[in-house]
Amino acid sequence: xxxxxxxxxxxxxxxxxxxxxxxxxxxxxxxxxxxxxxxxxxxxxxxxxxxxxxxxxxxxxxxxxxxxxxxxxxxxxxxxxxxxxxxxxxxxxxxxxxxxxxxxxxxxxxxxxxxxxxxxxxxxxxxxxxxxxxxxxxxxxxxxxxxxxxxxxxxxxxxxxxxxxxxxxxxxxxxxxxxxxxxxxxxxxxxxxxxxxxxxxxxxxxxxxxxxxxxxxxxxxxxxxxxxxxxxxxxxxxxxxxxxxxxxxxxxxxxxxxxxxxxxxxxxxxxxxxxxxxxxxxxxxxxxxxxxxxxxxxxxxxxxxxxx
Amino acid sequence: xxxxxxxxxxxxxxxxxxxxxxxxxxxxxxxxxxxxxxxxxxxxxxxxxxxxxxxxxxxxxxxxxxxxxxxxxxxxxxxxxxxxxxxxxxxxxxxxxxxxxxxxxxxxxxxxxxxxxxxxxxxxxxxxxxxxxxxxxxxxxxxxxxxxxxxxxxxxxxxxxxxxxxxxxxxxxxxxxxxxxxxxxxxxxxxxxxxxxxxxxxxxxxxxxxxxxxxxxxxxxxxxxxxxxxxxxxxxxxxxxxxxxxxxxxxxxxxxxxxxxxxxxxxxxxxxxxxxxxxxxxxxxxxxxxxxxxxxxxxxxxxxxxxxxxxxxxxxxxxxxxxxxxxxxx
Numbered sequence: 001x002x003x004x005x006x007x008x009x010x011x012x013x014x015x016x017x018x019x020x021x022x023x024x025x026x027x028x029x030x031x032x033x034x035x036x037x038x039x040x041x042x043x044x045x046x047x048x049x050x051x052x053x054x055x056x057x058x059x060x061x062x063x064x065x066x067x068x069x070x071x072x073x074x075x076x077x078x079x080x081x082x083x084x085x086x087x088x089x090x091x092x093x094x095x096x097x098x099x100x101x102x103x104x105x106x107x108x109x110x111x112x113x114x115x116x117x118x119x120x121x122x123x124x125x126x127x128x129x130x131x132x133x134x135x136x137x138x139x140x141x142x143x144x145x146x147x148x149x150x151x152x153x154x155x156x157x158x159x160x161x162x163x164x165x166x167x168x169x170x171x172x173x174x175x176x177x178x179x180x181x182x183x184x185x186x187x188x189x190x191x192x193x194x195x196x197x198x199x200x201x202x203x204x205x206x207x208x209x210x211x212x213x214x215x216x217x218x219x220x221x222x223x224x225x226x227x228x229x230x231x232x233x234x235x236x237x238x239x240x241x242x243x244x245x246x247x248x249x250x251x252x253x254x255x256x257x258x259x260x261x262x263x264x265x266x267x268x269x270x271x272x273x274x275x276x277x278x279x280x281x282x283x284x285x286x287x288x289x290x291x292x293x294x295x296x297x298x299x300x301x302x303x304x305x306x307x308x
Numbered sequence: 309x310x311x312x313x314x315x316x317x318x319x320x321x322x323x324x325x326x327x328x329x330x331x332x333x334x335x336x337x338x339x340x341x342x343x344x345x346x347x348x349x350x351x352x353x354x355x356x357x358x359x360x361x362x363x364x365x366x367x368x369x370x371x372x373x374x375x376x377x378x379x380x381x382x383x384x385x386x387x388x389x390x391x392x393x394x395x396x397x398x399x400x401x402x403x404x405x406x407x408x409x410x411x412x413x414x415x416x417x418x419x420x421x422x423x424x425x426x427x428x429x430x431x432x433x434x435x436x437x438x439x440x441x442x443x444x445x446x447x448x449x450x451x452x453x454x455x456x457x458x459x460x461x462x463x464x465x466x467x468x469x470x471x472x473x474x475x476x477x478x479x480x481x482x483x484x485x486x487x488x489x490x491x492x493x494x495x496x497x498x499x500x501x502x503x504x505x506x507x508x509x510x511x512x513x514x515x516x517x518x519x520x521x522x523x524x525x526x527x528x529x530x531x532x533x534x535x536x537x538x539x540x541x542x543x544x545x546x547x548x549x550x551x552x553x554x555x556x557x558x559x560x561x562x563x564x565x566x567x568x569x570x571x572x573x574x575x576x577x578x579x580x581x582x583x584x585x586x587x588x589x590x591x592x593x594x595x596x597x598x599x600x601x602x603x604x605x606x607x608x609x610x611x612x613x614x615x616x617x618x619x620x621x622x623x624x625x626x627x628x629x630x631x632x633x634x635x636x637x638x
Contacts, residue, residue, distance in 0.1 A: 060436065107617070111624040114574050116380070116436070120561060121616035128609025135606060235444055248437045281451035288445020295433055295441070 006245035009297060010260045013290075017267045025274040033270065038156035041266040043068065043217040044236055045159045045259070048244075049166045050210025051237040052258045056170075057203050058183040058250025059115040063104065064211040064237050066126035068230030071097055071215025073130045076138035076225020079145070086144045094212045100126065101208015105201035115204075123234070130227035137226045140219060149220040158217060162210065166255050169206075179203060183250025239287055240265055243294050264290065318571025319583030321622070325569070326586055329593045337600055353596060355477060361592035362480035363388070363539040363556070367563040368570070368584040369491050370535030373528045375567050378508040378576030379428060379435035381532050384563060386446025387420050388540030388556030393453045395541055396550030399461040406465040413537050420446070421533025425526035443560070450552035460549040469545040480542050484585070487538060491531070492581055501579075504528060508576025562591055565612070569619050590615075 022029035038045075047064050054061045071093045078089035100122065108118050148154050170176035178199045181189040190196045218229050244261030246253025268286050333353075343352035367384045374381045391413045398404040398412060420442060427438035474482050495501030503524045506514045515521055536556070544550045568574060569590055570583025594615065595608045621627045 107621075111621060111626045113620045113624055117568065117574060117616060117620050120564070121613045121620070123613075124561075124609045124616065125613035128606055128611075128613060131606035132604070132610065135604070235440065238440065239444065242437065248434050281448040281456065284448030285445045285452065288441050288448065291437075291444065292441045295437055296431070299431055299433065 006294075006298060007254060007257045007260075010243060010245050010257050010264070010294070014260045014264050014267065017264060017271070021267060021271045021274070025271070028271075028274060035152060035156060037263065037266045037270060038159060039152065039221070040269070041262050042155040042159040043214040043221065043230075044233065044240065044265070045262040046162045046217060047211045047214035047230075047233060048237045048240045048258050048262050049162055049255060050207035050214075051234075052166070052241050052244070052246055052253065052255050053170070053179055053203050054115070054207045055238070055241050055246050055248060056183045056250055056253055057179050057200065058186065059108070059200070059203065060119065060238070060248075061104075061204065061207045061211075062116065062119040062234050063100075063122035063126055064207070064214070065230040065233035066123040066130070067097055067100065067208060067211040068215040068218055068233055069227050070126040070130040070133075071212040072219050072222075072229040073133050073138065073225045073227040075216065075219050076140055077133055079140050079142055080138050080225075086140075086142055090216050094209065094216065097212025097215070098205055098209040101211075102201060102205040104208065105204030108204065109197040109200040119204075127227075134225075134227060137224050137228075139224045141223075145220070145223070149223055155217055155220060158213070162213060163255060163259060170255055175199065175202065180251055183252075185251075236265060236287075239291055243290055245294070245298070247298060318578075319580040319586060320571075321619075322570045322583050322586035322590055325590050326593060329590065329597055333593075333597055333600075337597070353600065355481075357589065357592050357596050358481050358484075359478040360596070361588045362478075362484050363543045364559060364562045364566055364591065365484045365585050365588040366487055366535050366539035366542065367532075367556075367559060368566040368588050369487055369581060370532030371560075371563045372567050372570070372572055372579050372581055372584045373491070373495065373504055374435075374532045375564070375572055375574060376504045376508045376576055376579035377525055377528045378511070379525065379528065380564065380574075381424060381439045381529060381536075382436065382560050383420070383424060383439040383442035383446055384532065384536035384539075385556035385559045386443050386450065387417060387533050387536040388543060388559065389450040389550075389552050389554075390420065390446055390453070391417055391537040391540035392544030392550040392555045393450045393459065393552050395466065395544055396459040396461050397453060399463045399466060400459055406463075409466060410541075413541055414534065417533045417537025417540075418530055420537075421530035422526065424533065425529035428529060429522040429525035447552065450555075454550060454552045456552070458549050458551045462548065466541075467545050467548050469541055471546050471548075480546070483538065483542060487535060488581060488585060491535075494531075495581075500524070500527065505577055505579065508579075562588070565616055566591055568623075569615070573623065 018029070027033070047068065051061055051064060074093045074096070075089050078084040078092065079086055084092070104118055104122050107113060108115050170179065178189065178194045181192065181194055182196055182199055186196055215230065219225055222229070240261035241253070241258050242248060242261070243264055244253065244257030244259070246257060265287065268283055272280065272283055343355060367388070371381060371384065394416050395409050395413055398409045404412075424439050424442060427433045427441070428435050468479060469483065471478070473479060495504065503514070503519050506517075506519060507521050507524045511521055539559075540556060543555055566587035567584045569587035570580050570585070572579045572583060591612065594611055598608050598611060599605060
């Protein structure tokens with residue numbers, strides 16, 4: 001029970017927010033709104049799944065937004081200018097994204113460099129490459145693409161599938177346990193004989209994979225490739241993970257929490273759209289306040305733990 | 309030669325990189341070094357680089373101290389935009405005199421820095437997360453203040469800070485020199501600099517030797533916010549307009565990069581103020597070179613990425629052993 005207090009707090013806040021919004025705005029509590037909540041935030045959600053693994057291991061990935069912009073414009077160019085079939089283009093861009101993630105992981109683990117700096121370099125690199133490929137937005141017009149993006153349930157299903165696979169890897173595979181162990185204490189994990197280096201490489205590969213899938217989802221959502229897509233999205237992803245109860249020091253947290261973190265950010269956004277006359281900057285301020293609240297809550301739990 | 313250069317200090321690599329970029333331009337860009345006097349002011353690429361690098365240099369000075377304590381401050385861009393908005397509003401709404409604007413901005417920056425400092429020093433929240441809160445909500449606060457609009461103002465005395473000339477050179481450069489001297493005096497003429505390095509190197513040992521870690525951290529974050537506030541004033545005064553959406557956007561990353569290029573380690577400890585100044589100049593002269601060579605501005609990001617990677621790898625002991633480079637002097 002105590003172990004799940006933070007997660008329960010996250011879910012409670014989500015329920016309270018939905019209840020409050022449903023009482024306040026007519027038509028908020030409906031299947032359509034919830035489907036849209038999942039659809040609008042699918043790309044953020046998938047990116048946040050990868051970010052959860054990174055943060056659980058005690059690292060950070062700032063390249064998420066850049067990777068989304070890179071994948072998005074690469075897809076646009078491949079399909080529109082080079083006439084790739086969308087499926088092949090998606091396969092290729094996700095493979096490139098995963099390769100970039102893997103190289104980040106290699107550099108971080110082989111040379112013992114701070115993830116902050118390496119992923120920062122990668123953020124510049126991916127965003128720069130995206131703008132080099134094409135500085136302008138490219139509309140994607142392909143029957144296959146239109147079919148997927150007009151299906152209302154496609155994006156939510158992909159998001160939930162990625163989440164399910166993530167849950168399986170995190171809780172039912174040795175790799176998942178290694179991630180938690182490294183986040184708890186990398187030195188003891190190494191002494192226990194866990195493959196710390198290999199696990200770290202895989203973690204950043206997963207993050208690269210997830211953020212490039214996020215980029216693919218965003219092109220479905222916008223029906224275009226945009227080199228500036230996903231600007232500052234890494235911050236939203238980190239916020240979702242933290243609000244979901246994962247400790248930034250690593251070792252503690254869960255993907256279920258991240259799901260609710262993403263949903264909470266989505267509810268704020270949806271409520272602000274429903275209100276109509278509230279300005280978008282309130283999203284940022286409320287997100288900041290929530291972040292502060294959750295971090296403080298985690299501190300209280302931690303202090304209690306050390307007392308007892 | 310490698311080892312002998314290193315002995316001068318880690319900042320020497322920033323100077324070497326800057327020199328390389330300048331030599332490249334000396335050979336390949338005609339007129340890069342020419343400085344013309346027009347209307348009693350000096351103009352030229354070199355002066356332009358220093359002028360444009362001013363906000364990053366100012367932020368980098370404060371960031372150096374924060375990084376030296378083993379922390380990081382992601383909120384500097386948001387602080388810049390809040391301070392810029394406050395200054396613009398005071399001019400347009402209140403017609404306040406310059407002294408009042410400067411005092412108000414100083415206190416706003418101090419309050420924001422104290423907020424970060426309290427979260428890190430008292431609540432013991434990891435610096436990345438603690439400053440992330442202000443980074444996310446700070447820009448929202450600035451937009452709330454300005455109602456999401458770009459606020460233009462007409463105030464020659466405030467505009468002077470960002471676009472005036474003193475002794476024929478841009479006044480922003482003078483601001484940087486003054487802040488550099490103040491930072492050096494406050495940390496090197498007192499024991500504060502030593503305390504900061506000690507906290508960054510080994511907090512536990514520092515506590516046992518009687519250093520009040522809280523005060524040191526609070527000082528670093530407050531000082532960093534004041535530097536960011538100055539940068540916000542310079543950036544806003546330069547265009548005579550406060551743009552809450554874009555002032556200082558992504559500037560935290562450039563500032564951190566400048567500090568790292570300047571030879572201060574991200575893990576804390578010894579810091580190099582001069583190095584950070586040169587680091588900021590390296591970033592700006594790279595950008596300017598790319599632009600004057602007619603390459604698309606998009607390439608600056610790619611080049612920046614490669615620079616960060618190169619600097620990181622050169623600082624990594626594992627990389628140095630692997631490629632038989634001499635170990636880095638402590």
